[in-house]
Amino acid sequence: MSDFPSVDFFRVLQRRMNDNSDKFRALGFTDSRAVFAVRADDELEDDRYFGAVFEVYDCTEICELEASEVEAYDPDWILEADCADWREMIANIRAEGAADSDHTLNRLSLLGHPFRIHGVDQTRVDVFHRQQLSYQEFFDQAAEG
Amino acid sequence: MSEKRERLRTLEMPRLRPRPLPPREEVVANQSRHFQTVKLSRGELGHWFHTPLDGGEWSEWGKRARPDAVGMTYMAVTEVCDRPVPEVQAYRRLMHSRFVKPSPRVPENLEERLAPKWGGAREIEEKYEVWIDDAGPLAEEALDRQWRPALSLRWEDMQRLPPPLERAFDQILTWLLQCEYFCSDAVGGYVGRLHYRFVEIKSYLAYEIFDYALHANALRKRLLSNGGGMGAQVEGFDAGLLEVCNEASQGFSGEVPRDFNAVVLAIDVWLNGVMLDLLRLAAAGARSEFDRRLLERVMQDCARHVSWGCKRIGCYLRDAPPEREAAERLHAVADRFEPAQVEGHLLNPRVLEPLALLLGGGPENAAAGWSVLREFWPQIGERWLARLDAVGLNRRDRCQVPTQPPF
Numbered sequence: 383m384s385d386f387p388s389v390d391f392f393r394v395l396q397r398r399m400n401d402n403s404d405k406f407r408a409l410g411f412t413d414s415r416a417v418f419a420v421r422a423d424d425e426l427e428d429d430r431y432f433g434a435v436f437e438v439y440d441c442t443e444i445c446e447l448e449a450s451e452v453e454a455y456d457p458d459w460i461l462e463a464d465c466a467d468w469r470e471m472i473a474n475i476r477a478e479g480a481a482d483s484d485h486t487l488n489r490l491s492l493l494g495h496p497f498r499i500h501g502v503d504q505t506r507v508d509v510f511h512r513q514q515l516s517y518q519e520f521f522d523q524a525a526e527g
Numbered sequence: 528m529s530e531k532r533e534r535l536r537t538l539e540m541p542r543l544r545p546r547p548l549p550p551r552e553e554v555v556a557n558q559s560r561h562f563q564t565v566k567l568s569r570g571e572l573g574h575w576f577h578t579p580l581d582g583g584e585w586s587e588w589g590k591r592a593r594p595d596a597v598g599m600t601y602m603a604v605t606e607v608c609d610r611p612v613p614e615v616q617a618y619r620r621l622m623h624s625r626f627v628k629p630s631p632r633v634p635e636n637l638e639e640r641l642a643p644k645w646g647g648a649r650e651i652e653e654k655y656e657v658w659i660d661d662a663g664p665l666a667e668e669a670l671d672r673q674w675r676p677a678l679s680l681r682w683e684d685m686q687r688l689p690p691p692l693e694r695a696f697d698q699i700l701t702w703l704l705q706c707e708y709f710c711s712d713a714v715g716g717y718v719g720r721l722h723y724r725f726v727e728i729k730s731y732l733a734y735e736i737f738d739y740a741l742h743a744n745a746l747r748k749r750l751l752s753n754g755g756g757m758g759a760q761v762e763g764f765d766a767g768l769l770e771v772c773n774e775a776s777q778g779f780s781g782e783v784p785r786d787f788n789a790v791v792l793a794i795d796v797w798l799n800g801v802m803l804d805l806l807r808l809a810a811a812g813a814r815s816e817f818d819r820r821l822l823e824r825v826m827q828d829c830a831r832h833v834s835w836g837c838k839r840i841g842c843y844l845r846d847a848p849p850e851r852e853a854a855e856r857l858h859a860v861a862d863r864f865e866p867a868q869v870e871g872h873l874l875n876p877r878v879l880e881p882l883a884l885l886l887g888g889g890p891e892n893a894a895a896g897w898s899v900l901r902e903f904w905p906q907i908g909e910r911w912l913a914r915l916d917a918v919g920l921n922r923r924d925r926c927q928v929p930t931q932p933p934f
Contacts, residue, residue, distance in 0.1 A: 410672030411597050413664065436594040483819050488826075489811040493886070493899055504913035505837045511830035512668070515823060519543060 384468060385418040386472055387430050389446045391524075394435070396441040398523040403439045404510070409516045412436040416517075417452055419462035428466035433457070436513075441520065455485045458506040459499055467496040472524050479520040487518050539713050570736060586628050597671060601663030613724040617652040619644075625724050645782040652722040655846035656787055659838040662727035664812050669734035669831060674824050676745035685753050686815040691890050693755040695881035696818060699809045701758030702878050703825070704746045706802055709765050710832075711739035713772045713794050717787055731835060737796075738828045749821060763871040767864030768793050775860075788843045788853070789860045789891040795836025796914060797864065803829040803873050804907045805882065812885030812896070833914070841918035857920055865927040873907060874934070 384390035398408060406412075418432045433455045435443035443491040447455055449494065463471075467490070490497040501507040510517060541870055558564060566573060580588040590607045592599065604790055605611045610625035619628045621642040633641065650746055652658055659665070688696065718732050750757055771793045775786035810822035840857065847853040872878055879900060880893075887896030906930035 411668065413668075478746070483813065483816060486811075486823075488807055488823065492807055492811045492903060503917045504910055505834065505841075505917040507835050508830050508837070508914075511807075512827055512834055513672075514830075515827060518823075 386469055387426070389432060389444060392418065392432050392434065392444045395520055395523045396444045398526055399439075399441045399520055402523070406439040406516055406519065409519060410513065412513045412516045413438070413486040414458040414506075414513065415456060416479045416510075417447065417455060417457040417460045419460055420454075420468055421462065421464045423464040423466050425469065425477070436516070436520075457501060458503075459501045461491075461497060461510075462497055463490070463497040471497075471521070475522055475524045479525045481518065487514060487521065529576075531606075531613070531786060533599065542798075555801045584628050584630065586626070597667060600667045602667065605663055613654055613658060615654050617649075617654075618722070618724065619649070620639070621648055621723055630883075636855055648719055648722055650720040650785060651717070651787050653897060655848070655851075657721055657725045657728050657839075658846075659728070659835070659842050661838070662725075662731065665831070665835060665838070666727045666731040666734065669731055669738070672831070673734070673737070674741070674874070676741065676748060677757045679824065680697045680745070680821055681817065682748075682752070683747075684815075685817045687754060688814055689889065691884060692814055692888075693753060694758070695884035696809075696813070697750055697755035698758035698881040699885070700750050700875060702764060703783060703802065703806070704743055704750075705761055705764055706798065707739045707742045707746070710794050710798060710848075711736055712892065713790055714739075715766070715792065716776055720779075720785060720787075735832055735835065742825050742828065745821060745825070749818070758777045758881075759877055761875060763867070763875060764878075766871040767867030768798060768890070770861055771864050773798070786856070786860075788840065788857065791836050791843075792857055794859055795832045796840060797861070797868065798913065798914050799829045799832040799836065800911055801868070803833060804903075805872070805878065809885060810902060812882065812884070812888075814888075837914050837918050840915075840920065854920060857893075858922055858925060861922060862925070862927070869928055873904065879934075901932045901934070905930055 384394055398512065416434045416436065420426060420430045420432075421422050422429050429449060430448060430517050431447040433443065433445045433447050433452075434441055452460075467498055471481065471485050471490060475481050478485075481487070487497065487499070491499045499507060573757065575584075587607075591905060592604045592607045594600075595606075608625065613625055618629075619635075619638045619642065620633070644650065675753055687693075712734045714732060715736050718729060721729050721732070723729070724828075736934040772790050775789040777783045777785060779785070806822050806826045806829060809825060810819050813819040813822060844853050844857075883893045883896035883900055884890055885896065886899045887893045908926065908930060911928060912923055
């Protein structure tokens with residue numbers, strides 16, 4: 383699995399989602415534009431941003447964005463955390479086969495706020511909550527291989 | 528007869544007096560002479576088969592909708608439909624929808640008698656009262672994300688919890704169960720009062736009511752299967768909302784308008800929003816994977832109900848005629864329930880104390896749970912206001928939900 387953070391890492395998740403359509407079909411269809419924001423910290427020199435488009439049971443686009451391009455990308459929701467917190471979540475998924483109860487997107491975005499889920503329009507951010515099992519499963523694909 | 532017995536007696540259903548029936552032979556003879564029987568006996572296909580496919584009573588002949596990426600959805604059908612969205616004007620006939628042409632044999636003076644304005648599906652027939660943009664996709668999402676408690680969860684993986692945590696989890700589920708029943712009853716009365724031409728909305732609302740029943744099903748099963756039980760009744764969870772919903776429906780009697788949008792604001796935007804936020808906390812504090820997955824399923828559905836509510840209120844504010852004073856009416860509704868609802872949920876010990884226990888991991892560490900609750904608490908009111916901002920109802924100067932926890 384490619385190193386995090388990189389566009390290749392997210393493309394692997396994209397490919398695994400698209401190759402496992404039955405799993406995602408069982409959860410229900412998706413429809414959102416997302417940005418994954420990785421904040422600079424001791425482990426990362428500069429902030430990095432990755433755009434993703436989820437349509438029906440597929441992830442149809444993954445790209446890296448400059449900070450100045452995020453607004454124009456028009457994301458419904460932005461999932462944001464320091465690089466170390468992203469890496470801890472991914473390491474947990476790899477170790478456990480899927481996020482354990484301490485590392486779900488919901489818990490990480492509530493308790494102590496290592497992650498934030500936000501956007502310019504709360505009604506568009508709500509799409510994340512509406513379809514969050516699919517987005518959790520998207521990241522749980524990091525466990526494979 | 529005792530006073531109590533007398534009171535019960537007077538509440539009994541009135542007895543139906545059987546009407547004298549004609550002899551069976553006469554009924555059979557009348558049926559065999561009935562004009563429809565005569566037509567059927569001729570063996571000729573009737574008007575439905577001969578009405579012109581173009582310009583007659585038939586409509587949409589030759590349309591071939593194709594499944595989209597999800598399947599045969601409302602969106603796929605709408606793609607080929609002559610009337611993809613309902614017209615603005617109301618229709619006096621129930622069946623005059625985007626799909627069925629009205630029979631020309633029904634004269635106008637009969638329409639009102641066949642489908643009276645009050646007491647059925649013509650009560651709410653104006654587009655601005657009901658319709659949302661993207662109605663089809665939301666209805667299909669509700670259908671596509673439906674789950675089955677008996678099958679979608681691995682009940683065999685349920686884990687025993689220490690008694691204080693089982694008790695805390697069960698208390699939250701008991702609160703949630705009461706909310707589910709209340710939402711179902713508050714919204715349920717409207718399905719039969721929406722005009723058929725809003726078929727996607729009627730579908731969506733039916734699915735939402737199904738969600739509530741499904742949640743109640745799953746929660747009851749969890750409460751009675753892990754060594755716990757039903758928790759203590761949460762009083763006041765419906766405070767303010769019950770009055771708003773009763774005034775909006777006017778008891779569903781009489782020839783008076785029903786304020787559907789007041790109920791949507793109260794139940795979908797507010798109450799489901801509170802349920803969503805508190806469920807997120809409960810899921811984050813859940814001690815077993817099974818419990819977390821159960822609550823995550825419910826959370827998704829609550830979030831969809833909130834989205835429906837926001838879309839509906841947004842369209843209502845955009846499309847309602849000025850004389851409806853939509854914004855002021857909605858503000859007045861929110862004024863009525865906000866303070867009572869804060870007390871009913873956000874300051875209710877029977878809701879917050881079990882959450883603090885779950886978030887802290889037990890009674891001995893409840894202080895940590897309270898710390899999380901205090902930190903999260905302001906976000907609940909903030910999200911309520913942010914949603915209202917997004918749909919065009921700014922009540923930041925009027926809102927009575929405190930910005931900081933008073934505990």
